[in-house]
Amino acid sequence: MRRYFARKLLVYVLTFVFAVTVNWLIPRFMPGDPVSAMISRARVSQPEAVEHMRAYYNELFGFDRPVWEQYLHFWSSLLQGDFGISIWVFPQPVSEIILGALPYTLALMIPAILLSWFVGNWLGALAARRKVLDNTVLPAGYLLTAMPYMWIAVLLAWVFGARAGWFPVSGGYSLDIEPSWSWIFFTDALHHWVLPFLSMFLVALGGWAIGMRNMIIYELEADHSSYLAALGAPQRLIRRYAFRNAVLPQITGLALQLGVLVAGALVTEIVFNYPGLGSLILAAIQNRDFFLLQGTFLFIVIGVLIANFVIDLVYVIVDPRTRTGMAGGQS
Amino acid sequence: MNAMPPLGEPASEPVATAQPASDAGPPLASGAAEPSAPLSPTRETLHYALRNPKLLIGLAVVLVLLLTGLFGPLLLDGPDPNAYSGAQAVGPSGEHWFGTTTFGQDVFAQFVYGLRATFLVGVIGGGIAAVIAMLVGFFAGYRGGVLDEVLTMLTNIVLVIPSLAVLLIVNAYLGVRSVPVQGLFIGLTSWPWAARAIRAQTFSLRTRDFVDLARLSGSRTWKIIFREIAPNMSSYLFMTFILLFGGSILIASSLDFIGLGPTDSVSLGLMLQSAQQWSALQLGLWWWFVPPGVGITAVVGALYVANVGLDEVFNPKLRES
């Protein structure tokens, strides 16, 4: 088990190094000067302020120093939590802006991911049992997984927001309310949360249901199921065993799907103008705020790595083979 | 945006079953109940293929959309799908089948050109990803050892990083002007799950008799891989490609939607983006945002369904019942 975790951690550390390096490298391949490109978009009119900004960013990129020094400098400021200063909302630090948006993204993603996983697996297991359900769950599942996240979001916003008027279709809370720890703010935020949550939940749901159904059917045809049946074990026991075995790859699947789910959350936020990381990315791109974009990128990578590690922990608890030092869970 | 389709890797274990009877010698140990005089494998596959509704319906939908994308533009009046051709924000009519945008652009014209871009990005992105996945998967699975360790480590690293996030950075800094460049970047980031799957399949094939035989007769590694191993998992590779194809389309549509799409083309994702940007929702111009979404969903969904059909055709275990 120690070896299992050591390997996993090594992959995560290397992944982080790789991500940071990509983050450092890409701007240096950019045609033209990133600093000028950024400043040309900044909404600052005084020439001195512009000059001040130019000096600041030139210092930050450090193009006049040797490449290795630039790289080390990048790492050292990163490890101090310095992601640079935003242009879009100059001079607020990028890390502050991101931390302000993070709760909204997490409040959207975590429930959507977990609930879709549980409900999807449950539906898939039901579908594997009943022909009628199979004929409805399966096509619906394929339809849902084939839908782009933002499109289902647009459809929901149109039907339940614009047409029916049941839910607001823009923002994380009403414009006339200030974020605070009050009941009024909470219910208002919840009201805004429903549609973005629902659209993420629905798209992810289909994939889990299909995956679970296929895995269970595969397990029911496996030798160990045939053996139980040959010894006259009741269907109930055979299905229970098959379900347990089928859940394991679904947990690994959750780790593999994280990137997709994060991407889904980002575009969903953009549709609903939800004040999370997705909207930050959109703003960063529209304002050519590269520091904000890169900071968000690193936050997402770190978040995905942490989530992966949590899933690894869960997997070790659920799959006994990893604990006995056997090659149970594939990395 | 589905880097790895949530349907899982091509279902179950195709190699064990989709395996043509190429092992030398009589299959005495199998205890199979079916007697001799079988149909040829190709004819048998075709037999099932022509009777599989999922495969046929899926392919038909893909084909109709592909033909629409290929020949639709020829039916249009002008060469520019973004031309301001008529009345602004009118609903579907005989003149404008899918209505017009707030600027008076014909939605149908954008749609047929958008379909082209969708298929193109799927072919390029899926194709590049498939090639990388095969190279990595074959060599890691066949050679094993240190090479396998290194390639598997690399695969796992790229697998963990959310590919859309990387594409955001790359596209934002470098800019993407055309659909092929977009496809290239997508292909470069979306191969890992497929490489893992192919590696596992190769691993199980490399100890088979016919591979041993080729090795003993002195064939070189790449020759064994492309003469012996790849043909024996061709159906699996094909299904993997289909899933990569669909995945590329979804990632591309997300990038387009965020505003990092190709700047010199029309695509279904860009249509959704401009509909969103110019408040089609609030203005009730449903004909602006419904067709592109239907187009993407139909292409990707039909591909997935056809893939399930293919799996049933190639995998005898799934045929009955």
Add this chain to the structure above:
Amino acid sequence: MTLTVDDLRVHYRTLRGDVRALDGVSFFVDDGEILGLVGESGCGKTTLGKSLIRMDGRMRHVGGTVTLDGDDVPVGDDRAMNAFRFRRISLVPQYSMSAMNPTRRIGRMIRELLASRGASVDTAELHRRLALVGLKPEVLDRYPIELSGGMKQRTVMVISTLLDPSLLVADEVTSALDVSNQKAVAHALVGLRDQGLVTSMVFITHDLALTSHIADTIMVMYAGLLAEKAPANILTSAPRHPYTRRLLAALPEAGVRRSEGRLSGIEGSPPSLLSPPAGCRFRDRCPLADDRCAEQPPVVEVAPRHHVACWKV
């Protein structure tokens, strides 16, 4: 008389029509007898084994009866068969290596399986039986993946015989093992019978030489029909059916077993069972065939307990 099979017919449904995998087979197995069932791939031996415990989805019971200790065995009725499975008829499958659920400790799986059949575990007895096949009680705390192939095979043998069935079907249990393990497993099976844990046994294999070491009686099948059935020593020393003779001749030397003692040394292949030809089915490959063989030969008892289906005996 433990098991009586009378004119059993089982067909496989395929796209090209029904394959008559078992086309009217009759035989009996006595109390305490080990019947070795031999034949080429596709001769119907595996179909016969499956029919006795659990048919798969494509198999159809077309005719004939099976009786066990005087009770009718409803081979075509999957539900009704459950009463017989495990308690009276049990199976050591071909796939023993993967027969146990990979995510359950073996002991727990046994407990849950027995509980589902309304039986409870006698731990001391379970340990005794494991010891009988050379396994330590610790295997119960293991996952299948932690056991070697031979250990898994023996564990499955113990599980399958826990309820002391009248009949044990051992289907190609040795085909996945190397030669030394094959012998050990074969002797362990005989041990189960000698200890009275199972009354009788049907041992299905393609390995005639191995069978001759452990079986009391050997039955040779050809193209869905019985060809010859006789006590093991008689069948190997004085075979009557030309097919049996060729099988024996294909072995390098009587009593000495090749590591690949498979029945591949016979020219030609069995006829298609989709629409089998009239007359003797071995006719095309038989050196003795003449006009008379255009008619199907009946199974005749040529000597006590020696049955042959051939005009030339």
